[in-house]
Structure formats: C-alpha cells, structure tokens
Amino acid sequence: MSGTQAATHRVIDDVGTQALADAHWQLDEAIAFLGYGQGTHAMLKSSRRELTVSIPLRRDDGTVEVFSGYRIQHNISRGPAKGGLRYSPTVNVAEVRALAMWMTWKCALLDVPYGGAKGGVAIDPRLYSAAELERVTRRYTTEILPMIGPQHDIPAPDIGTDENVMAWMMDTYSVSHGHTVPGVVTGKPLSLGGSLGRSSATSRGVVHVALAALRSIGVDPVRSTAVVQGFGKVGRDAARFLDQVGVAVVAVSDQYGAVFKQSGINVEALGRHVDAAGTVVGFPGAEALDGAVALELDVDLLVPAAVEGVIHADKAHRIQARIVVEGANGPTTREADRILANAGVLVVPDILANAGGVIVSYFEWVQSNQAYRWSLDEVESRLAERMRSGWEDVTGFASLHGLTLRAAATALAVKRVTEAHRLRGLYP
Numbered sequence: 001m002s003g004t005q006a007a008t009h010r011v012i013d014d015v016g017t018q019a020l021a022d023a024h025w026q027l028d029e030a031i032a033f034l035g036y037g038q039g040t041h042a043m044l045k046s047s048r049r050e051l052t053v054s055i056p057l058r059r060d061d062g063t064v065e066v067f068s069g070y071r072i073q074h075n076i077s078r079g080p081a082k083g084g085l086r087y088s089p090t091v092n093v094a095e096v097r098a099l100a101m102w103m104t105w106k107c108a109l110l111d112v113p114y115g116g117a118k119g120g121v122a123i124d125p126r127l128y129s130a131a132e133l134e135r136v137t138r139r140y141t142t143e144i145l146p147m148i149g150p151q152h153d154i155p156a157p158d159i160g161t162d163e164n165v166m167a168w169m170m171d172t173y174s175v176s177h178g179h180t181v182p183g184v185v186t187g188k189p190l191s192l193g194g195s196l197g198r199s200s201a202t203s204r205g206v207v208h209v210a211l212a213a214l215r216s217i218g219v220d221p222v223r224s225t226a227v228v229q230g231f232g233k234v235g236r237d238a239a240r241f242l243d244q245v246g247v248a249v250v251a252v253s254d255q256y257g258a259v260f261k262q263s264g265i266n267v268e269a270l271g272r273h274v275d276a277a278g279t280v281v282g283f284p285g286a287e288a289l290d291g292a293v294a295l296e297l298d299v300d301l302l303v304p305a306a307v308e309g310v311i312h313a314d315k316a317h318r319i320q321a322r323i324v325v326e327g328a329n330g331p332t333t334r335e336a337d338r339i340l341a342n343a344g345v346l347v348v349p350d351i352l353a354n355a356g357g358v359i360v361s362y363f364e365w366v367q368s369n370q371a372y373r374w375s376l377d378e379v380e381s382r383l384a385e386r387m388r389s390g391w392e393d394v395t396g397f398a399s400l401h402g403l404t405l406r407a408a409a410t411a412l413a414v415k416r417v418t419e420a421h422r423l424r425g426l427y428p
C-alpha cells in the first residue's frame with residue numbers, strides 16, 4: 001500500500017474528526033467534478049463564523065460544572081443560517097463544523113433559502129434534571145445571542161434536544177429583545193408557533209425517499225423488509241411510517257441494543273414499550289438482538305437514524321441491505337461509501353434523505369414570521385412535493401453524469417451555493 005493509500009485507509013477514532021474529513025472529501029470530489037478553482041474551494045471549505053463558549057451550570061445540589069458549547073455558521077450566501085442544536089457528551093468543534101457544512105448543502109439541494117449552521121453542547125442530557133437543562137439552554141442561548149436571530153441564524157432540535165429546549169431558547173432570545181420572536185427557532189411546541197407536521201417531518205421525508213428508492217430498484221414496498229437504527233425523533237416515526245405503508249420492519253436498535261422479528265415488529269407497540277422502559281431492549285413482542293448485528297441483516301432497506309460513522313469500512317463489507325437511506329447525518333464514512341457503491345448498494349445520502357426536517361422548519365419559520373398557521377395537509381403535501389422534486393433532481397443528475405447519489409447531491413448543492421457567491425460577488 002502506498003503512503004497516500006495508507007493515509008486514506010487510516011482509522012480516525014474521533015467521530016467528529018472523521019465526519020469533518022468525510023465532509024471535506026465530499027466537497028473536494030464535487031469541486032473536482034464541477035471544475036471549480038482553488039479560491040471557490042477554499043471559501044466553501046471554511047466556516048463563515050465560529051463561536052466557542054463556556055457554559056457554567058449551577059447544579060440542583062449547588063455544585064458548579066462547566067460545559068463547552070459551539071455555534072458554527074458554515075455559509076450564509078443563500079439566506080440566514082439554519083441548523084440544529086445537539087446535546088451530546090461527544091460533541092466537539094470538528095463534528096459541529098461537519099454538520100454545519102452538510103446543512104449548507106442540504107438547504108441548497110432542496111432549494112430552501114437558508115445557509116448552513118449547527119450548534120452543540122458537550123453534555124449528556126440524560127444525566128441532568130429538566131431544571132438543569134433549562135439553565136444550560138438559557139446560558140448557552142445568552143452566550144450565542146450575537147449570532148442567532150430570525151434573519152441571522154435559526155436553531156432547531158437535533159440529538160439530545162427537543163421542543164422544550166426550543167421553547168427555552170425562544171423565550172431567552174425574546175426576553176433579551178423585549179418582545180416575542182417566534183421565528184428565532186423552529187421545532188417549537190405547537191402552542192408557541194410550532195408547525196403542524198414538524199415533529200415527524202424528517203421521518204416523513206425519509207420514508208418518501210425510501211419508497212421512491214425501493215420502487216427505483218423494482219421492489220414493491222409492501223413485500224419489502226427494513227431495519228431502522230435509532231428510535232429517537234427520526235428513527236421512531238420512520239419505523240412507524242414504514243410499518244404503516246406495509247414494509248416489514250424486522251429490526252430496530254437504539255444505543256442499548258436491538259430487537260428482531262422476522263415477520264415485522266409492531267412499531268406502535270414498540271413505541272409504547274420505549275415510553276415506559278426508555279429503550280427498545282426488553283420489548284416482549286420481539287427477540288433480543290445485538291445492535292451491531294442489526295445493521296448486517298439481509299433486508300431490502302437499512303435506515304441508519306442514530307449517529308455518524310456507524311457504517312465504516314469494516315462494517316460496510318457486512319451490509320446486506322440493497323438500499324441504505326441515511327436518516328442520520330453522516331452515518332456512512334467515505335471508505336464505507338466506496339465499498340457500498342462497488343457492491344451495488346444504493347445509498348440515498350443524508351442531505352437528501354433527512355431533509356424533510358429542514359423543509360418543514362422552513363415552513364414553520366414562514367408561518368412564524370407571518371403569524372399564520374397552515375393545515376397539516378398543506379404542510380405534508382408541500383413536503384411530499386419538495387422531497388419528490390429533490391429525489392428527481394438527484395437521481396436525474398446522477399444518471400446523466402454517472403455519479404453516485406451522494407456525489408450528485410453534493411455537486412448539485414455546491415453548484416447552487418457557488419452560483420449565489422458568483423452573483424453576489426466578493427466583498428470588498
């Protein structure tokens with residue numbers, strides 16, 4: 001193996017560093033395909049703004065702990081920055097940079113008028129009370145106030161955060177401005193200006209493209225089988241919607257383990273079990289299974305909807321699914337991507353597959369700014385239309401140029417962002 005190959009094959013232990021390396025490599029590939037110059041490449045590779053903050057928390061027992069937090073805007077050429085807020089002990093600056101870059105491509109690909117951003121706090125939310133999480137959220141929001149705003153940067157939920165966190169952020173921002181500003185976050189509770197259909201939008205979008213992908217390889221969804229990794233905000237409803245349309249969801253995993261049933265798991269019943277037990281493990285309607293093995297089952301569809309880097313080079317050789325639809329951001333490493341492509345596995349990339357969340361976040365922002373509410377039907381039919389056109393754009397571009405869906409999606413997005421740069425010109 002040459003030195004270059006050895007570098008390419010080196011294993012990166014830190015998930016965030018791996019994610020950023022993968023994001024850079026995807027950009028490199030798109031720039032080479034599009035024939036853009038070094039200046040454009042350098043601009044698109046760097047974040048526009050990065051803020052690192054310390055967040056001191058007075059715990060319920062009176063002791064003080066300090067957490068690191070980040071807000072990174074990758075690009076704002078097409079509109080305000082948009083991206084989720086993650087609470088996870090492994091959050092670091094590299095991971096947030098990668099996730100912010102992917103948000104830029106996702107918004108451009110689905111033609112949502114936003115740039116890309118992401119936020120994170122290195123905290124395990126399961127270890128803290130609701131009152132402590134509220135104090136962390138309010139302090140983090142206060143520290144990043146100079147960056148956020150309905151015309152600047154609009155956070156949303158991601159791993160470890162939810163509509164309560166968004167309500168606290170919205171309140172903190174609004175109090176500091178002296179009036180209520182619902183458009184500063186999306187993924188809010190309905191009673192505070194959230195959108196109907198937002199909480200399940202990412203999962204709906206995942207299922208729209210999963211069904212299109214199954215049909216594209218001639219598989220009838222009602223005769224198909226699926227595995228879903230992750231049973232949180234994205235995985236849970238993705239499994240539920242797949243079950244509803246007749247796909248047999250044979251295994252579901254979370255960070256504690258997995259459950260398996262060859263004829264298909266009753267996902268509603270699994271949801272009730274998880275509400276009570278906090279994990280899929282122990283669900284009486286299915287057999288116990290090792291979480292790592294769940295990814296390797298011989299099914300039509302695999303939906304990783306948990307964290308980055310779970311399909312890595314060692315795992316990719318063992319994937320038997322015919323289609324991978326990336327509910328999570330960055331679940332497939334660059335090496336694994338190449339292995340899956342060579343094996344003929346159709347990978348629907350994250351920036352297309354999980355874009356339903358940002359699409360309905362955009363709808364929520366439009367409704368918040370207009371103080372007007374759309375019906376659920378209106379939200380869902382507009383979402384379906386945008387996912388359909390995203391799918392057609394990406395598959396059309398891929399077949400025209402002989403690219404994988406990921407390479408096509410990234411190239412299309414990079415092209416749109418570069419067009420915005422070109423039209424706006426370089427200041428000064």
Ligand code: NAD
Binds near residue numbers: 157232254308328330
């Ligand atoms: P969440 O915190 O609600 O749920 C995460 C789930 O993944 C949990 O069930 C957890 O137990 C499980 N998990 C964690 N590590 C795991 C592992 N190693 N193996 C198996 N399961 C594991 O988070 P979420 O909002 O559902 O986000 C999941 C992914 O989807 C993330 O990559 C996120 O960036 C992406 N995403 C989320 C949204 C959204 O609207 N929430 C939108 C687009 C993309």
